[in-house]
Amino acid sequence: MSSDTDTTKTQDAANGAAKKDPNVILPEDLPADKEHSTRGTWSSNGEKIDYKATVGTLRIDTADVKPAASIFYSMFEAVDAEGKSDASRPVTFIFNGGPGASSTFLMMGSFGPQRIDLPEGFEGKGAPYRIVENNEFCLLPITDLVFIDAPGAGFSILADKAKKDLWSVDGDIAGFTTFIKNWCTKYGRWNSPKYLFGESYGTTRGSLLTLKMQQEGVALTGACLISCIFDYSYTFDDNDQYYIGYLPTYAMISQYHKKAGEGKSEEEWAEEARKFAEVYRQALSKGNRLDKDDAKAVAKKYAEMTGLPEEYLLSSSLRVPDGRFRKKVLRSEDKVVGRYDGRVSGYDTDPESDDQTFIVDDAFLSPAYEATVNDYLRRTLGWDTDKERIAFAPFDWTSTVPGKGWVWTHKLPDHVKADEWGYVPFPNTLHDMCCAILQEPKLKIMLGNGYYDMATPFYQTEYDVAHIELPAELRGNIALTYYKSGHMIYTVKEALTKLYSDLKRFYAADAKDMPSIDERPAAGKLNL
Numbered sequence: 001m002s003s004d005t006d007t008t009k010t011q012d013a014a015n016g017a018a019k020k021d022p023n024v025i026l027p028e029d030l031p032a033d034k035e036h037s038t039r040g041t042w043s044s045n046g047e048k049i050d051y052k053a054t055v056g057t058l059r060i061d062t063a064d065v066k067p068a069a070s071i072f073y074s075m076f077e078a079v080d081a082e083g084k085s086d087a088s089r090p091v092t093f094i095f096n097g098g099p100g101a102s103s104t105f106l107m108m109g110s111f112g113p114q115r116i117d118l119p120e121g122f123e124g125k126g127a128p129y130r131i132v133e134n135n136e137f138c139l140l141p142i143t144d145l146v147f148i149d150a151p152g153a154g155f156s157i158l159a160d161k162a163k164k165d166l167w168s169v170d171g172d173i174a175g176f177t178t179f180i181k182n183w184c185t186k187y188g189r190w191n192s193p194k195y196l197f198g199e200s201y202g203t204t205r206g207s208l209l210t211l212k213m214q215q216e217g218v219a220l221t222g223a224c225l226i227s228c229i230f231d232y233s234y235t236f237d238d239n240d241q242y243y244i245g246y247l248p249t250y251a252m253i254s255q256y257h258k259k260a261g262e263g264k265s266e267e268e269w270a271e272e273a274r275k276f277a278e279v280y281r282q283a284l285s286k287g288n289r290l291d292k293d294d295a296k297a298v299a300k301k302y303a304e305m306t307g308l309p310e311e312y313l314l315s316s317s318l319r320v321p322d323g324r325f326r327k328k329v330l331r332s333e334d335k336v337v338g339r340y341d342g343r344v345s346g347y348d349t350d351p352e353s354d355d356q357t358f359i360v361d362d363a364f365l366s367p368a369y370e371a372t373v374n375d376y377l378r379r380t381l382g383w384d385t386d387k388e389r390i391a392f393a394p395f396d397w398t399s400t401v402p403g404k405g406w407v408w409t410h411k412l413p414d415h416v417k418a419d420e421w422g423y424v425p426f427p428n429t430l431h432d433m434c435c436a437i438l439q440e441p442k443l444k445i446m447l448g449n450g451y452y453d454m455a456t457p458f459y460q461t462e463y464d465v466a467h468i469e470l471p472a473e474l475r476g477n478i479a480l481t482y483y484k485s486g487h488m489i490y491t492v493k494e495a496l497t498k499l500y501s502d503l504k505r506f507y508a509a510d511a512k513d514m515p516s517i518d519e520r521p522a523a524g525k526l527n528l
Contacts, residue, residue: 025160027159027162031157034057036055036383037053038052038380040053042135044135045136055074056073056075057155057156058186060179062165062174065165068166068175069151069162070156071156074147077089077144088192090192091143091146091195092139092144092194093197094198096201097201097203098392098393099167100392101153101201102149104389105199106147111137112145114134114135114376114380116129116130116368137499146183150172151393152395154390168406169204169406169408172205173212176209177212180194180213194220195221195224196210197226198225199225199226199488200487207230207430207433208429211413214440222443224445224447226449227450228464232427233428241460241463243319243320244459247280249342253454256342256452260307261305270451274462277459295318296314299313308328326342330345334348334351336351341453341488343452370389374389408427415434437477444477444511447481448481448483449480451485454486462480462520465478465480476511481502483495483498
């Protein structure tokens with residue numbers, strides 16, 4: 001016979017269970033690992049490959065939470081007639097940025113067996129969207145492919161207790177490293193040549209992973225990173241380098257909209273903008289001690305490069321933040337240009353304001369990619385779930401509180417001079433990549449940027465790489481390539497064609513061959 005006390009305890013336990021917050025995910029709520037595979041055949045340009053597509057989840061642990069997250073992946077492996085894969089083939093791990101983004105854009109826009117085909121001209125268009133059944137830019141002839149959703153994004157789920165562990169610069173790379181190790185174990189690919197492909201914040205992650213994976217016993221052959229951002233100190237607009245890094249991108253966008261650069265090729269105009277950026281650097285370095293005549297001369301040249309009024313430039317102390325440029329360059333037409341692609345323009349609902357109203361290019365692209373990835377994963381590849389696919393992990397962008405927002409603190413590698421703790425509040429991840437190359441001198445890196453990208457300007461990448469701490473004989477391991485595109489290089493067919501060609505050369509090259517891929521102009525001599 002139970003006592004009144006026992007009955008009360010039982011009722012309390014039942015009430016506690018009933019009160020569990022359905023919005024809180026506990027470690028025990030995470031699904032068990034599962035996968036679903038289908039077979040397909042890809043053919044293009046006289047090549048034909050049988051492949052196996054596998055969509056699935058793998059759980060990962062952190063030091064404090066086990067399991068911490070269920071990571072969703074989409075895998076494409078070339079197989080023989082019996083459906084067996086070849087463990088000696090390269091495998092490339094592919095991820096978007098954010099931070100906290102799903103793999104939707106790269107999954108549907110780049111190098112898988114199928115891709116979305118959007119019309120040129122950037123017009124918004126409703127469904128149905130055209131799918132290329134045999135993507136002519138598929139990389140399966142060269143490498144197997146694994147697309148990864150970040151924790152909390154796409155179909156990846158994480159326990160609430162693990163948010164503080166995984167929603168941070170260093171926690172993110174720890175989580176991705178754990179996933180890749182678990183994947184290699186599950187599919188027997190520890191001895192396969194391994195590559196990374198990352199975009200946007202994925203370049204931050206990818207550059208950090210070159211060292212982190214090495215430290216965890218997972219050697220990389222190479223990494224291709226596009227739309228690069230490495231040093232976050234330049235993202236603050238009280239820093240002169242912020243304005244210098246953006247200037248050539250402003251010039252390229254102004255040329256596209258016929259505000260400047262008439263009669264010059266894109267490459268010629270980019271080089272002229274680079275040269276003026278060095279003059280501009282000298283002017284900004286003088287601060288409020290800049291001579292008035294010099295300020296007027298710089299404003300005149302800046303106006304020639306961008307089409308912005310000289311008076312506006314002078315009243316702005318020669319410093320125009322990217323949000324203001326987006327609003328100002330086509331203000332005479334009451335239009336704003338895109339952040340992800342400055343060639344895209346849309347009507348501005350508040351043209352007299354300097355505040356950004358909306359990101360016009362994202363408004364055009366996101367619906368198309370979200371629609372097609374949901375159809376492809378659920379209907380074509382057979383991922384059976386009624387769960388919503390989440391574009392971005394739902395952390396608070398305005399917060400840096402662990403578990404609530406993204407924590408930007410990064411522990412520098414040991415070879416970098418820093419304070420006794422070795423932590424910086426915002427990362428410069430090229431220190432880590434540098435250390436990885438020093439420890440593995442055959443590691444090869446390709447960095448790609450679009451001329452019209454205002455999220456990650458190309459000239460800033462050049463500046464960052466020029467300040468990397470590598471001996472001369474290893475600097476050639478890193479090649480920079482350029483595209484007539486915005487942030488998502490693969491959304492423009494001309495740019496995707498070149499990127500695909502560059503990637504084929506990259507995979508075929510050794511580290512010593514990378515200078516033949518590098519497109520950076522030669523550094524000019526100082527005028528002393």
